[in-house]
Amino acid sequence: MASLRESSNAREIPIEILQEILLKLPTxxxxxxxxxxxxxxxxxxxxxxxxxxxxxxAVASMADAAEVLLVSETEKSEPxxxxxxxxxxxxxxxxxxxxxxxxxxxxxRLANVCHGFLCFVHCAGAKAPAVNDGHLFALGFxxxxxxxxxxxxxxxxxxxxxxRKLVHMDVYTLAPSDHQPGGGVGxxxxxxxxxxxxxxxxxxxxxxxxxGSDNTPKRIFVIDVRTETCRTYRLPDCSEATAYKxxxxxxxxxxxRLCFAAHILSRDFLMFIHFWVRTPSAxxxxxxxxxxxxxxxxxxxxxxxxxxxxxxxxxxxxxxxxPTPLTSDQGRRPVLxxxxxxxxxxxxxxxxxxxxxxxxxxxxxxxxxxxxxxFPPPSEEDGRVNGHRFEHALLRVLRCNGGISTKExxxxx
Amino acid sequence: xxAAPSGSRTRMVTLISKGGRNFKMPEAVALVSSRSxxxxxxxxxxxxxxxxxxxxxxxxxxxxSMLVNFCNHMAAAATSAASDDAAQRMREWEERFLxxxxxxxxxxxxxxxxxxxxxxxxxxxxxxxxxHMIKGKTPQxxxxxxxxxxxxxxxxxxxIRTDNSWIDI
Numbered sequence: 001m002a003s004l005r006e007s008s009n010a011r012e013i014p015i016e017i018l019q020e021i022l023l024k025l026p027t028x029x030x031x032x033x034x035x036x037x038x039x040x041x042x043x044x045x046x047x048x049x050x051x052x053x054x055x056x057x058a059v060a061s062m063a064d065a066a067e068v069l070l071v072s073e074t075e076k077s078e079p080x081x082x083x084x085x086x087x088x089x090x091x092x093x094x095x096x097x098x099x100x101x102x103x104x105x106x107x108x109r110l111a112n113v114c115h116g117f118l119c120f121v122h123c124a125g126a127k128a129p130a131v132n133d134g135h136l137f138a139l140g141f142x143x144x145x146x147x148x149x150x151x152x153x154x155x156x157x158x159x160x161x162x163x164r165k166l167v168h169m170d171v172y173t174l175a176p177s178d179h180q181p182g183g184g185v186g187x188x189x190x191x192x193x194x195x196x197x198x199x200x201x202x203x204x205x206x207x208x209x210x211x212g213s214d215n216t217p218k219r220i221f222v223i224d225v226r227t228e229t230c231r232t233y234r235l236p237d238c239s240e241a242t243a244y245k246x247x248x249x250x251x252x253x254x255x256x257r258l259c260f261a262a263h264i265l266s267r268d269f270l271m272f273i274h275f276w277v278r279t280p281s282a283x284x285x286x287x288x289x290x291x292x293x294x295x296x297x298x299x300x301x302x303x304x305x306x307x308x309x310x311x312x313x314x315x316x317x318x319x320x321x322x323p324t325p326l327t328s329d330q331g332r333r334p335v336l337x338x339x340x341x342x343x344x345x346x347x348x349x350x351x352x353x354x355x356x357x358x359x360x361x362x363x364x365x366x367x368x369x370x371x372x373x374x375f376p377p378p379s380e381e382d383g384r385v386n387g388h389r390f391e392h393a394l395l396r397v398l399r400c401n402g403g404i405s406t407k408e409x410x411x412x413x
Numbered sequence: 414x415x416a417a418p419s420g421s422r423t424r425m426v427t428l429i430s431k432g433g434r435n436f437k438m439p440e441a442v443a444l445v446s447s448r449s450x451x452x453x454x455x456x457x458x459x460x461x462x463x464x465x466x467x468x469x470x471x472x473x474x475x476x477x478s479m480l481v482n483f484c485n486h487m488a489a490a491a492t493s494a495a496s497d498d499a500a501q502r503m504r505e506w507e508e509r510f511l512x513x514x515x516x517x518x519x520x521x522x523x524x525x526x527x528x529x530x531x532x533x534x535x536x537x538x539x540x541x542x543x544x545h546m547i548k549g550k551t552p553q554x555x556x557x558x559x560x561x562x563x564x565x566x567x568x569x570x571x572x573i574r575t576d577n578s579w580i581d582i
Contacts, residue, residue, distance in 0.1 A: 013521075013524075014528070017524065017528065017536070017540065020536070020537070020540045021540045021543050021544050021547075022544075024540060024541055024544040025544050025547070025548055026548075027580060028580060029547070029548055029549065029550075031577045031580040032550075032551065032552055032555075033547070033552070033555065034573045034576075034577060035552040035565065035570060035573055036552045036555050036556055036561060036563075037556070037561050037562060037563060037564050037565065038564050038565060038569075040561075041565070041569075041573060099578060100578055365580040367580075
């Protein structure tokens, strides 16, 4: 091992020791350290170090706070290099900056965000031999096994001869493996929420007689990433509505717990918004077997209940971001709704129908770079900057209205 | 392994600092704390006097004495029972060990000494301390704290920003 050598007043730290020090820092600090001096930059640039750091930084105690991203997917047909593709533009909500623009092959769409990764999956879904209905994909990660990312594919057959509804779950780590029976039908409205090493998926009911799905959200399907087992929980009982509507509910992480948010309508007008939080389960629950679900009454606590004044026709909330705003788009006139106010977006030309956007939580940057797949950054002449007018307007509104905590302007340039 | 001595004295390892000061620790302690000692003691045979000498002639006495102090303490802690109390006491001892009077120069000297005999425990502790010192600081502040020269050109700075654009600094 190299030893420290004295050179005038300052001493050089050997690169291996410097890397030891940097391994103990969160990702952002390491990225900042690139700018200290040339030896430091070289230390961080080393791919082995980056790999090691990305693995260790995923451990919960070291993790940065989760960030909120705005991901905008625009379909483009460009002859030439990329052909028909989707351009995914990723913006950091807290700072309002564009992070990167990545070309994604056309049939792929955003599934979920898991730590430092955005998972895009092929829409058409690989047709597995036994099942040919909707698939739900999610990338999962458990802090207990930091180097392992697993892709879960949940397939929901449209009918089955057994009396129980089956969910086929395929887990891809290095090789595809097993099937696990579960219950319920998936819904694609909401990406699965990854909380503390478990994936939470909202599932709808299933009616044996009609051999179809009745599309009412009924249960949360929880997959433990590390053990690849699963269980289900009932959704909270709601006194103010008979059932939840599929498009008007969301599950997401709130301060490390699963939060279930629901718009409660009365005759198509938004009346209430409920936020339920799952309380930690009692130890005895751990022994419950997979098939029966939770036999005890589900442990939900109603955290917030907001009454909405004035008729608001909300047909579909689009995204949920931290801490509490719930965004919803009202068709022709885009309006951002927080739980306590309605924020008017500046008048931007309506985005074209080939564009989708999503606000995704749970992103924790790691040192592994997505830039291998990136476009060059947009320049003024390119016209692409104009193409993001809607996103810029949205980010401005979110920041100015204090919806998202903003960083101080004194960032070092 | 070294041959067992016929004498009854404990074998010692001596570190010699700048200025010829000697600091001793028992061989058992050195075996636990220092990788170089472990490797060396595998093939050194004791003859005559019962001590192995390690020269750290470019390091001041104070860091060397702190190093020996650390090794002795670690070895003692390793033998006592592990418990939450013991862990807490160890943490408190480490805080006092690298207390406010340890400035950046002393820290570097300590690191130097630890690296020379490959005392992994102390290397880890000093690294943690340095990481704590620079966490959350801007690059300029880091340079001030650690006395590092800024040798990056503006072009290189821009390059760095682009290279890491997905991490929102």
